[in-house]
Amino acid sequence: MSRRTKSRLFVAAMMLCLGVSFGTLAWLLVTTLIDGIPALSQQLFIDPPSTVAEEAGARPAILATVYLAALLLLMAVPVGVLTAIYLEEYARKERWYNRLLELNIQNLAAVPSIVYGILGLAFVVRGPVSVGRVLLAGAIILTLLVLPTVIIASREAIRAVPGSIRQGGYALGATKWQVVSRQVLPASIPGIATGSILALSRAVGETAPLLLIGALQYVAFDPTILGAFTALPVQIYTWVKLPDPAFQTLAAAGIIVLLAIVLSMNAIAIFLRNRYRQTW
Amino acid sequence: MTQMESEQIAPTTRPRLSADSPSIDSGRIAEVSLGTPREEIERRERVFHVDDLDVSYGDNLVLRDVSIDIFEHTVTAFIGPSGCGKSTFIRCFNRMNDLIPNARVTGTVEYHGRDLYARVVDPVEVRRRIGMVFQKPNPFPKSIYDNVAFGPRVLGTKHGLDERVERCLRRAALWDEVKNRLGDSALSLSGGQQQRLCIARALATEPDVLLMDEPASALDPIATAAIEDLMRELKRDYTIIVVTHNMQQAARVADLTAFFSVELGEDGVDRHGVLVEYDTTTKLFTQPADRRTEDYVTGRFG
Ligand SMILES: Nc1ncnc2c1ncn2[C@@H]1O[C@H](COP(=O)(O)OP(=O)(O)OP(=O)(O)O)[C@@H](O)[C@H]1O
Numbered sequence: 001m002s003r004r005t006k007s008r009l010f011v012a013a014m015m016l017c018l019g020v021s022f023g024t025l026a027w028l029l030v031t032t033l034i035d036g037i038p039a040l041s042q043q044l045f046i047d048p049p050s051t052v053a054e055e056a057g058a059r060p061a062i063l064a065t066v067y068l069a070a071l072l073l074l075m076a077v078p079v080g081v082l083t084a085i086y087l088e089e090y091a092r093k094e095r096w097y098n099r100l101l102e103l104n105i106q107n108l109a110a111v112p113s114i115v116y117g118i119l120g121l122a123f124v125v126r127g128p129v130s131v132g133r134v135l136l137a138g139a140i141i142l143t144l145l146v147l148p149t150v151i152i153a154s155r156e157a158i159r160a161v162p163g164s165i166r167q168g169g170y171a172l173g174a175t176k177w178q179v180v181s182r183q184v185l186p187a188s189i190p191g192i193a194t195g196s197i198l199a200l201s202r203a204v205g206e207t208a209p210l211l212l213i214g215a216l217q218y219v220a221f222d223p224t225i226l227g228a229f230t231a232l233p234v235q236i237y238t239w240v241k242l243p244d245p246a247f248q249t250l251a252a253a254g255i256i257v258l259l260a261i262v263l264s265m266n267a268i269a270i271f272l273r274n275r276y277r278q279t280w
Numbered sequence: 281m282t283q284m285e286s287e288q289i290a291p292t293t294r295p296r297l298s299a300d301s302p303s304i305d306s307g308r309i310a311e312v313s314l315g316t317p318r319e320e321i322e323r324r325e326r327v328f329h330v331d332d333l334d335v336s337y338g339d340n341l342v343l344r345d346v347s348i349d350i351f352e353h354t355v356t357a358f359i360g361p362s363g364c365g366k367s368t369f370i371r372c373f374n375r376m377n378d379l380i381p382n383a384r385v386t387g388t389v390e391y392h393g394r395d396l397y398a399r400v401v402d403p404v405e406v407r408r409r410i411g412m413v414f415q416k417p418n419p420f421p422k423s424i425y426d427n428v429a430f431g432p433r434v435l436g437t438k439h440g441l442d443e444r445v446e447r448c449l450r451r452a453a454l455w456d457e458v459k460n461r462l463g464d465s466a467l468s469l470s471g472g473q474q475q476r477l478c479i480a481r482a483l484a485t486e487p488d489v490l491l492m493d494e495p496a497s498a499l500d501p502i503a504t505a506a507i508e509d510l511m512r513e514l515k516r517d518y519t520i521i522v523v524t525h526n527m528q529q530a531a532r533v534a535d536l537t538a539f540f541s542v543e544l545g546e547d548g549v550d551r552h553g554v555l556v557e558y559d560t561t562t563k564l565f566t567q568p569a570d571r572r573t574e575d576y577v578t579g580r581f582g
C-alpha cells in the first residue's frame with residue numbers, strides 16, 4: 001500500500017467515526033424534536049404534573065432543576081476553587097497526605113454517580129446530616145459529584161498561569177496571598193468558569209442519584225430548598241415509564257427543555273472562554 | 281514637577297526617585313562614570329557583602345565559595361558560560377531562591393551590614409527593597425497603569441499613585457510612548473516596551489538595589505541600547521547588578537565585572553560554578569589576571 005493510500009484510509013476511518021457519533025446525535029435530536037414539539041406548550045412550564053396527560057406540566061421539576069443548578073454553583077464552585085488553590089499553590093507535593101488527597105480526587109472523578117446517591121442517602125438524607133428527602137440533600141449530593149471535576153478543571157486553569165507571573169509578583173514584595181489573589185486567581189478565572197459550568201451542566205442532567213435519595217415522582221407544588229422535590233430528569237424518567245403515549249410526547253418535550261438548559265449553560269461557558277481568553 | 285520637589289523636601293521619603301528633577305548634580309554622573317579606578321569604587325558604601333556562599337539544588341552543589349562585595353551607585357556585571365550559576369547567584373540577593381523548594385543557600389549575605397538570611401528577616405520585606413527584572417519580560421495581564429501600580433498597591437500605598445506611576449514610567453523612558461494608553465493591556469506592548477515596563481514596575485516599589493538577569497537578551501539592538509542607557513542613568517540613584525551574556529554590554533554599562541566559571545569537582549563529575557575574577561570592567565577585559573577569564577573574554581571559551 002502506498003503512503004498516499006494509507007493516509008487516505010486513515011482520513012476515511014476518521015470520517016466514519018465522526019459520522020457515527022454525529023449521526024447518532026443528530027438522529028436522537030431530530031426524533032426527540034419531532035416527538036416533543038407538539039407538547040412544547042405554555043402548559044409544560046406553568047402546570048404541575050397530572051395523571052391526565054392533557055393537563056400535565058413540569059413546572060415544579062423545571063423550577064427544581066433551576067434551583068439545583070443555582071445551589072450547585074453556590075456550593076461546588078467556591079469549595080472546588082479553594083481546594084484547587086490549596087493543592088496548586090500551598091500544598092507541599094512531597095507530603096504524603098497531599099499526594100493522597102490528589103490521588104483521591106482523581107479517583108473520585110471516576111466514581112459512578114449512583115454511588116454518590118448511596119452515600120448521600122446514608123450520610124445526608126439519613127445518618128449524620130439527616131436533612132431528609134429534600135432539595136438541599138439533592139444539591140449536596142450533586143455538589144459532591146461535581147466537586148472532583150471542578151477541582152481538576154480549576155487546577156488546570158491555575159497551572160496554566162505562567163510561573164513568571166508569580167515570580168514577578170513575589171519580586172515586587174507581594175506576599176503569597178497577594179500573588180494568589182491578585183495575579184493567579186484573576187488570570188485563571190476564565191478557565192475555572194468554563195470548567196465549572198461544564199461540570200455543572202452534566203450534573204443538572206443526573207437522574208440516578210436523585211432517584212435514589214427519593215426525589216418524588218409527583219410533586220404538585222413549587223419546590224423549596226427544604227421541601228420535597230423532583231427534578232426535570234426525574235420527571236422525564238417518570239413520564240417515559242407510563243404506558244399512555246401522550247406521556248411519551250411530554251417526556252420528549254421535557255428532554256427538549258433539559259437540553260435547552262444544558263446547551264445554554266455550555267453557551268455561557270464558551271462565551272466566557274472567548275471573552276476572557278488569556279494569551280501570554 | 282512640583283510633586284517631586286515637594287517630596288524631596290519631605291524628610292520622611294527617601295529622595296532616590298525624585299532625582300530626575302532637572303536639578304541633577306552633574307558632578308555625580310562623572311563620579312560614577314565608567315573607567316572609575318577600583319580604589320575609588322571601593323570607597324563607596326558597601327551594599328552587599330557576600331562571604332563563602334554555597335548554593336545547592338537538592339544534592340547538586342551549583343555555586344561554591346563565592347565571596348564578593350557590591351558597591352553603591354555602581355553597575356556590577358556577572359558574566360560567565362551558561363549554567364555556571366549566574367541566575368542562581370543573583371537570586372540570592374533578594375531571596376528568590378526561597379521560592380525554589382529544593383534550593384539551599386549557605387554562607388553569608390549581608391545587606392548594609394545586616395544578615396539577609398537571618399531568621400528574623402522577612403523575605404517579602406527584602407524583595408520590597410531589592411527589585412528584580414527578569415530575562416523574559418513578564419508583564420502582568422493587566423493594564424499598563426496597573427502593572428506599575430502593583431508594587432505600591434501591594435505595599436498599601438494609595439496616595440499619589442498617579443504621580444508615582446508617571447514618575448516611574450518616565451524614569452524607565454517609556455512615558456512618552458504610553459502616556460495616552462495607560463489603560464491598555466500591558467501585553468499589547470512590544471517586547472522592548474514590556475521590558476521597560478517591568479523596569480518601571482520594579483522602580484515603583486522604590487527599591488534600593490535593582491537586580492537584572494539578562495534584561496536585554498530577548499530584545500533587538502535598539503531596545504537593548506535603550507535599556508543600557510537606562511542602567512547608566514539609573515545607577516546615580518540605585519545600585520545595579522546585571523547578569524549578561526553579552527560581553528560588549530558588560531563593557532558598555534558595568535563599572536565592575538565578575539567572571540564566573542564552571543569547575544569540576546574532585547570526582548570529576550560534579551560541576552559547580554565558582555567566581556574566578558572580580559575587577560573593574562576595564563581591567564577584566566584588557567588585563568585579566570586569570571587564564572580562564574582571558575580565554576572567555578577573548579572568545580576562546582564558552
Ligand atoms: N530550579 C532548579 N533546580 C535544580 N537545578 C537548577 C535549578 N535552577 C538551576 N539549576 C541548575 O543550576 C545550575 C546553574 O543554573 P543557572 O540558571 O544559575 O545558570 P546561569 O549561569 O544563569 O546560566 P544561563 O547563562 O544559561 O542563564 C545549572 O546546572 C542548572 O541546571
Ligand SMILES: [Mg+2]
Pocket residue numbers: 366367368493
Ligand atoms: Mg541565567
